[in-house]
Amino acid sequence: METKIRILIAKPGLDGHDRGAKIVARALRDAGMEVIYTGLHQTPAMIVEAAIQEDVHVVGLSLLSGAHMTLFVDVAEMLKKKGLGDVLLIGGGIIPEEDIPALKKKGIAGIFGPGTPVDTIVDFVKKNVKR
Amino acid sequence: MSSDLADKVLEGDARSIARLITYVENNVEGIADSMRTIHAHSGHAHVIGITGVMGCGKSTLIYELTKQFRASGKTVGIIAIDPTSQFSGGALLGDRIRMMELAMDEGVFIRSMGTRGMLGGLASAVYDVVEIMDASGKDIILVETVGVGQAEVDIIKIADSTIVVIVPGLGDSIQTLKAGIMEIADIYVVNKADRQGVEQAVAEVQSLVDIECARKERKTPIVQTIAKESHNIEELIKTIDEHKKYLEKTKKLEEQRKIRYEAELVEIIRKKLMNYIFNEEKFKETLETLLHQISVKKIDPHTASEIILDQFIKK
Numbered sequence: 001m002e003t004k005i006r007i008l009i010a011k012p013g014l015d016g017h018d019r020g021a022k023i024v025a026r027a028l029r030d031a032g033m034e035v036i037y038t039g040l041h042q043t044p045a046m047i048v049e050a051a052i053q054e055d056v057h058v059v060g061l062s063l064l065s066g067a068h069m070t071l072f073v074d075v076a077e078m079l080k081k082k083g084l085g086d087v088l089l090i091g092g093g094i095i096p097e098e099d100i101p102a103l104k105k106k107g108i109a110g111i112f113g114p115g116t117p118v119d120t121i122v123d124f125v126k127k128n129v130k131r
Numbered sequence: 132m133s134s135d136l137a138d139k140v141l142e143g144d145a146r147s148i149a150r151l152i153t154y155v156e157n158n159v160e161g162i163a164d165s166m167r168t169i170h171a172h173s174g175h176a177h178v179i180g181i182t183g184v185m186g187c188g189k190s191t192l193i194y195e196l197t198k199q200f201r202a203s204g205k206t207v208g209i210i211a212i213d214p215t216s217q218f219s220g221g222a223l224l225g226d227r228i229r230m231m232e233l234a235m236d237e238g239v240f241i242r243s244m245g246t247r248g249m250l251g252g253l254a255s256a257v258y259d260v261v262e263i264m265d266a267s268g269k270d271i272i273l274v275e276t277v278g279v280g281q282a283e284v285d286i287i288k289i290a291d292s293t294i295v296v297i298v299p300g301l302g303d304s305i306q307t308l309k310a311g312i313m314e315i316a317d318i319y320v321v322n323k324a325d326r327q328g329v330e331q332a333v334a335e336v337q338s339l340v341d342i343e344c345a346r347k348e349r350k351t352p353i354v355q356t357i358a359k360e361s362h363n364i365e366e367l368i369k370t371i372d373e374h375k376k377y378l379e380k381t382k383k384l385e386e387q388r389k390i391r392y393e394a395e396l397v398e399i400i401r402k403k404l405m406n407y408i409f410n411e412e413k414f415k416e417t418l419e420t421l422l423h424q425i426s427v428k429k430i431d432p433h434t435a436s437e438i439i440l441d442q443f444i445k446k
Contacts, residue, residue: 003157004220004247029221036243039228049234050227053241055149083146 005033005129007058010047011040012071020092020114021062027118028060028125044074048082056087057129060121061108063093068103076107086130092116137168143268145240152242155259158402166259173265174388176208177375178272180290182252182312185278187296188322190229191358192367193273197233199368200271206238208264208272212254215245222246226275240264252276252283255402258395261289281311288394291387292374294367296320297336299328313339316351317374320367324355349377408443417442 009025011018018040025035036054038047051059059079061072072091079087090110091103100111110124139147151169154162179196181189190211197207211226222245233239242264244254253276254260264272276286287293295316319336321329336353344350352370356363378384408414417439424430 004245006153025223029216029223030219032220034215034222034224034243034245036224036227038231039225042231046231046234050231050241052145053149053234054227054243055146055153 005058005125006036006054006056007033007060007125008036008038008047008051008054008056009060009062010038010042010050011062012042012044012047012075013063013065013067014041015063015065016040017064018062020064021060024060024062024092024118024121027122031122031126033125044071044078047075048078048084051079051084051087052082057131058088058090058125061089061091061093063091066094068093068095069099072103072108073106080107088125088128088130090121090124092121137165137266140165140169140263140267141172145237148240148263148267149242151263152256152260155263156244156247156254156256158256158406162259166262169262169266173262176261176265176269176272177371178261178265178274178289178291178391179371180274180276180286180293181296182276182279182283182286182293182315183296183320183322184280184298184301187278187298188358189275189278189296190226192294192296192320192322192356192364193226193275194230194233195356195358195361195364196273196368196371197230197239198361199364201233201236201238205270206268207240208267208269209233209239209241209275210257210260210264210272211241211243211275212246212252212257212277213243214277215247220247240267240269246277249285250283251285252279253285253289255398258289258391258398261391279312284312284315285394287315287390289391291378291384292317292371294318294320294371296322297332298323299326299332301332318367318370319351319353321353321355322358324362325357325360329355348381404444408439411443414439414443 007028009021011021025037028035038050061075063071076089089108091108092112095111095113103111109128112121136147136151140151151165181193183189193209200207213222213224213226215222224243224245227241227243230241242260246254249255261272274290293315295312321332333353340351354367354370356367421435425432425435
């Protein structure tokens with residue numbers, strides 16, 4: 001059998017900048033993954049529902065508005081509540097250093113700020129994907 | 132694989148539908164057990180194929196059609212196919228972007244698929260995915276092909292009704308006379324009908340339909356839409372319903388299903404044969420040797436293929 005890593009890339013909340021998300025999506029595609037790109041302005045509930053239907057191994061969130069402590073955590077909690085605890089959750093965007101420990105504690109396994117080489121993200125996904 | 136999974140699919144459980152789709156896509160061992168149950172309960176859904184060049188508005192049309200089907204109480208499954216990279220094996224599946232508003236509706240299930248090496252505009256496991264969504268109780272299944280060129284026409288093997296979407300400004304009248312996607316439509320949609328050149332586009336398709344109808348018992352209807360403004364979607368739904376009634380009345384539905392099962396069976400055999408050959412331990416070695424002989428002109432590709440088949444299949 002051939003397993004292919006499937007990853008959902010989503011932008012929760014209201015900011016309209018998706019250049020970073022698209023670059024990461026492209027890099028993951030070039031690494032041989034199936035990337036489901038959902039576009040802007042998603043609610044956590046929409047993201048989790050899409051993760052269920054697409055049966056993804058990984059959810060990647062991108063957010064530049066500063067609402068990560070609410071929206072990232074909402075997605076993490078909703079994933080667990082829906083029984084998707086085995087989905088690897090990662091996030092990127094403008095995330096202050098001091099917020100990272102709290103986010104990790106809530107289940108966002110990897111946080112990637114501006115300037116992160118895309119290979120770092122690809123390697124992290126490959127190493128930490130849970131099924 | 133547990134038969135529980137198939138049973139849960141029959142109950143319409145979203146996570147089980149999603150997981151079984153993953154299993155058929157990955158060709159997991161033992162899927163036949165689940166698919167036996169699924170097949171026994173499928174065959175009720177109306178499968179509608181949407182095809183056309185990239186950017187013609189297939190995803191937006193599907194979004195609009197789904198809203199209307201839902202308003203009339205029908206449940207909908209959507210299969211959105213995008214190309215897999217020949218180079219990396221990865222894919223960017225972006226059709227969901229225009230459909231995310233549907234995500235919260237329990238009566239809608241959307242799945243994105245990469246072609247994973249299949250040509251023809253479909254994904255290899257798409258036949259199984261149609262069966263799974265059908266058995267899970269969806270009334271309508273919309274299959275969106277990759278953005279096609281001229282020759283990707285496999286959608287007719289899976290869809291009960293095939294919609295070919297065109298947009299104004301694609302070329303002159305000779306384009307409509309060529310073989311390929313302009314031969315497969317049960318319904319033509321001229322989308323983006325607010326654009327310049329729409330009259331010409333409709334006239335060209337119309338003249339094609341007029342020529343065709345000499346040898347067809349049904350005249351292929353043409354519907355003009357502006358999908359992003361929800362314009363004329365009711366008319367398209369009406370036309371789809373009429374085609375379904377026509378299929379039922381003329382027993383063509385049974386014929387169509389037979390075509391689908393044949394295509395599915397052939398695809399399953401193709402996959403198994405390929406796996407059978409390529410997973411053989413000695414295959415790589417033999418391949419390398421033969422490739423070398425081909426490049427130094429010691430042997431030709433046809434003879435080489437005979438050697439491979441003799442060694443791994445006929446033995």
